[in-house]
Amino acid sequence: MKKIFSGIKPSGDLTLGNYIGAITNFIKLQHEYECYFCVVDLHAITVPQIKLELKKRIKDIAAFYIACGIDPNKSTIFIQSEVHAHTELSWILECNTYIGELNRMTQYKDKANKVGTDGLSSGFYTYPVLMASDILLYDSDLVPVGEDQKQHVELTRDIATRFNNKHGDTFTIPEHLIPKVGARIMDLQEPTKKMSKSENDKGCILLLDEANIIRKKIMSAKTDSEMKIKYDVLNKPGISNLLSIFSIITKKSINSLENEFKNCNYGEFKKALANELINIIHPIQQKYENIRTSRELDEILDEGAKKANYLANKKVRKVKKRLGLLR
Ligand code: ATP
Numbered sequence: 001m002k003k004i005f006s007g008i009k010p011s012g013d014l015t016l017g018n019y020i021g022a023i024t025n026f027i028k029l030q031h032e033y034e035c036y037f038c039v040v041d042l043h044a045i046t047v048p049q050i051k052l053e054l055k056k057r058i059k060d061i062a063a064f065y066i067a068c069g070i071d072p073n074k075s076t077i078f079i080q081s082e083v084h085a086h087t088e089l090s091w092i093l094e095c096n097t098y099i100g101e102l103n104r105m106t107q108y109k110d111k112a113n114k115v116g117t118d119g120l121s122s123g124f125y126t127y128p129v130l131m132a133s134d135i136l137l138y139d140s141d142l143v144p145v146g147e148d149q150k151q152h153v154e155l156t157r158d159i160a161t162r163f164n165n166k167h168g169d170t171f172t173i174p175e176h177l178i179p180k181v182g183a184r185i186m187d188l189q190e191p192t193k194k195m196s197k198s199e200n201d202k203g204c205i206l207l208l209d210e211a212n213i214i215r216k217k218i219m220s221a222k223t224d225s226e227m228k229i230k231y232d233v234l235n236k237p238g239i240s241n242l243l244s245i246f247s248i249i250t251k252k253s254i255n256s257l258e259n260e261f262k263n264c265n266y267g268e269f270k271k272a273l274a275n276e277l278i279n280i281i282h283p284i285q286q287k288y289e290n291i292r293t294s295r296e297l298d299e300i301l302d303e304g305a306k307k308a309n310y311l312a313n314k315k316v317r318k319v320k321k322r323l324g325l326l327r
């Protein structure tokens with residue numbers, strides 16, 4: 001059975017972007033693949049975090065995985081920092097990654113341009129290598145992610161290929177899996193910017209938002225003055241973003257939605273979208289409340305860590321052997 005690995009950082013509360021760009025895909029794939037879904041807490045600390053918030057969010061994300069439909073009997077759900085092999089392999093791979101490669105990562109370049117490098121942690125700079133380790137430890141074939149992570153999966157392939165060529169076949173070369181629609185859900189207030197959990201404001205729908213808040217955020221989403229419900233990312237980014245969201249959650253094509261709403265104004269379209277979103281999010285919230293406080297969640301995470309540790313330690317031993325690091 002082919003393997004899948006993916007992860008979400010506990011750097012904020014989960015957004016509709018995370019749900020559409022990543023989690024809905026995880027749910028579809030779990031029936032066909034052996035899946036590993038990780039709460040990548042060590043990635044969250046590449047930027048400063050508030051201790052108690054981080055502690056809470058780590059389990060929040062694990063609970064949301066399950067509430068959204070990931071079946072812990074089928075998939076392995078675990079917390080990255082509970083599997084030490086991730087950091088051990090990361091160091092080894094850092095020694096096999098060029099500074100030039102890290103300099104080319106657009107997420108790093110964007111951040112460095114915005115805030116400068118003096119106050120940026122070196123962990124933020126090298127984090128694509130930690131991500132490569134996450135993926136390579138489990139011989140993952142596919143990595144379901146949103147568009148923003150494509151370059152990091154490509155770097156993972158480069159690192160793995162180079163290691164295999166130099167030291168013998170060690171890693172499976174993974175491929176990214178990016179959804180055709182919804183790979184980049186945009187901020188509702190600034191539809192040219194990615195909806196992001198660490199910069200959440202009223203342009204960002206959270207999976208924890210109450211129905212009235214979801215309605216308010218959708219109704220006040222920025223659109224344009226044309227009053228035409230048409231998919232055109234360049235000229236109508238706001239309406240196109242809302243159409244993408246609508247399309248993913250209802251499984252209707254963008255074309256059929258354009259048709260369905262061709263005689264409606266933006267207000268009517270937004271109202272229909274808000275209702276659909278609430279119908280999807282409300283039951284997830286109810287399941288989340290149940291699982292978040294249950295003993296079962298800890299048991300699932302303990303079991304997940306056990307399985308992940310077994311596989312990851314085996315892989316690290318193989319890597320160390322290849323390098324002459326084992327007695
Ligand atoms: P941060 O704001 O802290 O960078 P994030 O919201 O971008 O966080 P991540 O934990 O980095 O979320 O990403 C988890 C997964 O969700 C990744 O696969 C990422 O590509 C996907 N994702 C995040 N935001 C979006 C979005 N707006 N549209 C589609 N996919 C997204």
Ligand code: LTN
Nearest residue numbers: 005006007008009040043131134
């Ligand atoms: N870097 C990713 C989160 C992430 C990830 C992974 C995704 C960490 N490790 C492994 C897929 C596979 C991010 O910032 N969104």
